[in-house]
Amino acid sequence: MLRPCRVNDIIMTNTPTYIGFEEYSEHVPASIPSAVQQATNRFVGGRAARVAELPQWEQLRQAGSDIRQHTIENMDVYLTRLEQKVLSAGGNVHWAETAADARRIVLQIAKENNVKTAVKSKSMATEEIGLNHALEAAGIEAIETDLGEYIIQIAGTGPSHIIVPAVHLKKEEVAALFSKHLGIDAPSDPIELARIARETLREKFLTAEMGISGGNFLIAETGTLVIVTNEGNGRMCTTMPDLHVAVVGIDKVIPDWESLTVFLKLLARSATGQKLSTYTQFITGPRRADGEFGPKEFHLVLLDNGRSKILKDPVGRDVLKCIRCGACANVCPVYKNVGGFAYGSFISGPIGAILTPQMLGTQTARELPYASTLCGACADVCPVKIPIPTILRHLRRRVAQGDEFSEPSMPAPIRFTADLAALALAWNWIYRFGARILPIINPFFRRDGWLTGMPYPLSRWTKVRPLPAFSARFRQWWNVRSTKEKGTTR
Amino acid sequence: MSNPILENIRRSLGRTEKASLGLRPVILKPRPPESVDSEIASFLDEIKKLSGVGQKISSAEIESALKNLVAQHNIRKAAVWNTPRLQQLQITNYLSSLGVELISPNADKHKIAECDLGITEADFILPETGTLVLYSSAEKPRAVSLTPRVHLAIVTPSALRADMHQVFAEAKDSRYLVFITGPSRTADIELTVTLGVHGPKNLYVWMMEN
Numbered sequence: 138m139l140r141p142c143r144v145n146d147i148i149m150t151n152t153p154t155y156i157g158f159e160e161y162s163e164h165v166p167a168s169i170p171s172a173v174q175q176a177t178n179r180f181v182g183g184r185a186a187r188v189a190e191l192p193q194w195e196q197l198r199q200a201g202s203d204i205r206q207h208t209i210e211n212m213d214v215y216l217t218r219l220e221q222k223v224l225s226a227g228g229n230v231h232w233a234e235t236a237a238d239a240r241r242i243v244l245q246i247a248k249e250n251n252v253k254t255a256v257k258s259k260s261m262a263t264e265e266i267g268l269n270h271a272l273e274a275a276g277i278e279a280i281e282t283d284l285g286e287y288i289i290q291i292a293g294t295g296p297s298h299i300i301v302p303a304v305h306l307k308k309e310e311v312a313a314l315f316s317k318h319l320g321i322d323a324p325s326d327p328i329e330l331a332r333i334a335r336e337t338l339r340e341k342f343l344t345a346e347m348g349i350s351g352g353n354f355l356i357a358e359t360g361t362l363v364i365v366t367n368e369g370n371g372r373m374c375t376t377m378p379d380l381h382v383a384v385v386g387i388d389k390v391i392p393d394w395e396s397l398t399v400f401l402k403l404l405a406r407s408a409t410g411q412k413l414s415t416y417t418q419f420i421t422g423p424r425r426a427d428g429e430f431g432p433k434e435f436h437l438v439l440l441d442n443g444r445s446k447i448l449k450d451p452v453g454r455d456v457l458k459c460i461r462c463g464a465c466a467n468v469c470p471v472y473k474n475v476g477g478f479a480y481g482s483f484i485s486g487p488i489g490a491i492l493t494p495q496m497l498g499t500q501t502a503r504e505l506p507y508a509s510t511l512c513g514a515c516a517d518v519c520p521v522k523i524p525i526p527t528i529l530r531h532l533r534r535r536v537a538q539g540d541e542f543s544e545p546s547m548p549a550p551i552r553f554t555a556d557l558a559a560l561a562l563a564w565n566w567i568y569r570f571g572a573r574i575l576p577i578i579n580p581f582f583r584r585d586g587w588l589t590g591m592p593y594p595l596s597r598w599t600k601v602r603p604l605p606a607f608s609a610r611f612r613q614w615w616n617v618r619s620t621k622e623k624g625t626t627r
Numbered sequence: 628m629s630n631p632i633l634e635n636i637r638r639s640l641g642r643t644e645k646a647s648l649g650l651r652p653v654i655l656k657p658r659p660p661e662s663v664d665s666e667i668a669s670f671l672d673e674i675k676k677l678s679g680v681g682q683k684i685s686s687a688e689i690e691s692a693l694k695n696l697v698a699q700h701n702i703r704k705a706a707v708w709n710t711p712r713l714q715q716l717q718i719t720n721y722l723s724s725l726g727v728e729l730i731s732p733n734a735d736k737h738k739i740a741e742c743d744l745g746i747t748e749a750d751f752i753l754p755e756t757g758t759l760v761l762y763s764s765a766e767k768p769r770a771v772s773l774t775p776r777v778h779l780a781i782v783t784p785s786a787l788r789a790d791m792h793q794v795f796a797e798a799k800d801s802r803y804l805v806f807i808t809g810p811s812r813t814a815d816i817e818l819t820v821t822l823g824v825h826g827p828k829n830l831y832v833w834m835m836e837n
Contacts, residue, residue, distance in 0.1 A: 210640065214648045216632075226802065232631075232632050284815040308816055327819035335823070339825075359800065368811055368812065369773060370824075377736055393651070394795035396651065396654060398791050399654055399655065416805060419804040421803070426764075430768050446635065449638075
């Protein structure tokens with residue numbers, strides 16, 4: 138069984154005190170990048186094909202970006218409207234300032250309704266607040282029903298990819314998990330394994346007292362929750378139990394149905410290369426009448442958990458435009474080589490690298506803004522044009538120098554070294570003096586023309602690659618060369 | 628009424644409660660409709676690409692088509708939407724005569740879940756994506772298109788809409804709406820595409836000819 142246990146334990150706690158991206162990356166098993174690359178290559182190809190079909194793709198992206206920007210800038214108005222509409226449709230609205238508040242609200246609803254089993258459709262927001270653990274601690278069985286999420290729930294690992302969370306597991310491993318968990322002899326056949334999951338989970342859908350979902354969009358105009366899925370588990374969770382609780386980030390609000398046309402056209406094409414995902418549900422409050430399926434009670438939990446603070450930063454807040462398609466991860470050379478675990482949070486890839494440090498603080502996630510080569514591929518594919526490299530650089534500055542939102546979080550020796558380097562580069566005479574003086578350390582670390590095994594903090598560099606030996610010869614060479622040139626041109 | 632989250636948002640954005648709403652950016656125009664024949668052709672083509680089966684059918688052909696469907700998928704129990712058009716087409720009569728047990732579409736969820744076949748209409752169809760759009764009501768219970776192994780939607784050209792803009796304009800005040808684009812699918816195990824993981828494995832769409 139391949140699983141990076143330590144990293145995973147950290148993900149599962151949902152309140153990491155420090156995310157060591159560099160250390161986690163070193164512990165990623167080789168099976169993860171190979172599986173992740175298969176997935177990302179397929180999605181990248183699918184996306185490219187769908188984009189090529191739509192001549193107005195760039196206009197769609199621009200509209201998507203503009204509408205999200207507009208919504209962020211007027212978020213209070215749209216959330217107020219949304220709340221009124223959900224209430225007038227007979228639903229309940231709860232505001233959760235923190236993850237703990239959201240957990241408490243959901244547990245309270247479960248308790249009032251005497252819930253023993255809850256079925257869940259895939260949701261980033263419930264991962265973010267660590268809902269499953271809270272439910273289990275309260276004695277409520279919480280079952281993930283998306284096939285991939287179900288597999289990793291049984292396996293006890295975190296997701297390695299936003300769309301296909303269990304892609305790092307081979308079919309033999311899934312069969313072994315099913316056999317052990319269900320007490321059956323499961324074959325190593327994806328189709329047969331899906332059938333087993335269908336039958337097992339069907340029973341849960343029919344008996345669970347509560348369905349829990351996230352939401353892709355919230356339409357302020359009518360108070361409508363939009364849920365996009367492929368398997369149909371999202372429909373099951375919102376159709377079978379008498380109680381439906383949706384936990385959704387406040388950033389998911391959009392103005393109206395007309396805006397939704399833009400996002401539905403962007404989302405599946407960017408995520409999986411489908412024109413539309415199989416099922417898109419539009420839910421406005423609880424069911425209307427008896428004789429109809431659907432929940433009698435509908436609760437919308439609006440989750441802040443740091444989002445309203447992110448809004449204060451005019452550069453960083455663009456992260457809230459995200460529609461969670463995962464396209465940025467699929468093209469990211471760093472993500473493709475480390476997979477989802479290394480990002481130490483519920484959301485990975487480039488978007489995770491700019492969201493997690495803003496939600497948990499740069500003290501906790503100071504390494505994530507550096508988990509990028511700044512190649513810019515993420516910004517090129519983002520359906521809502523989030524300038525991810527710009528925000529990465531913005532957060533790097535916050536880590537290194539601090540800003541109005543946070544103290545610097547880079548370790549003092551590195552900051553000191555960087556300051557020295559900046560000084561040396563700014564003042565010619567210091568640089569020249571350094572170039573003269575530094576070669577005296579060469580004999581202690583030199584292997585051929587290279588320095589290896591330097592002491593901390595330089596060891597952070599030399600453990601990955603050697604440093605060229607210090608030498609003042611370049612300047613000498615340059616002076617000689619320019620004198621010669623002057624000679625020839627004359 | 629004070630709401631700390633809304634207050635935080637306003638503080639962060641430097642807005643007041645009375646601040647006016649800026650103008651929502653312009654949205655791209657809907658796709659213009661083509662001729663009905665070409666819309667139907669592209670709709671059926673998309674259904675096929677999605678691993679569904681779409682065909683044109685006349686009311687005279689319904690009985691034999693149902694017979695084939697029942698035999699091919701070994702259908703024992705079925706639930707049918709209780710709508711005038713499906714009644715008029717005598718769907719339930721045909722199914723009974725084929726020996727299929729009919730379960731009321733409003734039956735208990737455990738009973739509905741036992742059905743092999745669910746038959747619905749579609750309130751709207753989107754040709755560009757091969758999408759069926761279904762309302763939910765006592766006559767049109769949403770579980771009928773969800774829990775059976777096989778879903779058959781009987782549709783008419785009058786349900787065609789060129790783009791989702793028109794569907795939303797007509798349907799946004801309904802309490803529940805679902806877009807169905809192909810059979811239930813997953814690629815969660817080794818990226819192997821598997822149909823029918825929670826919803827129907829087989830999707831049939833019969834387009835009625837006028």
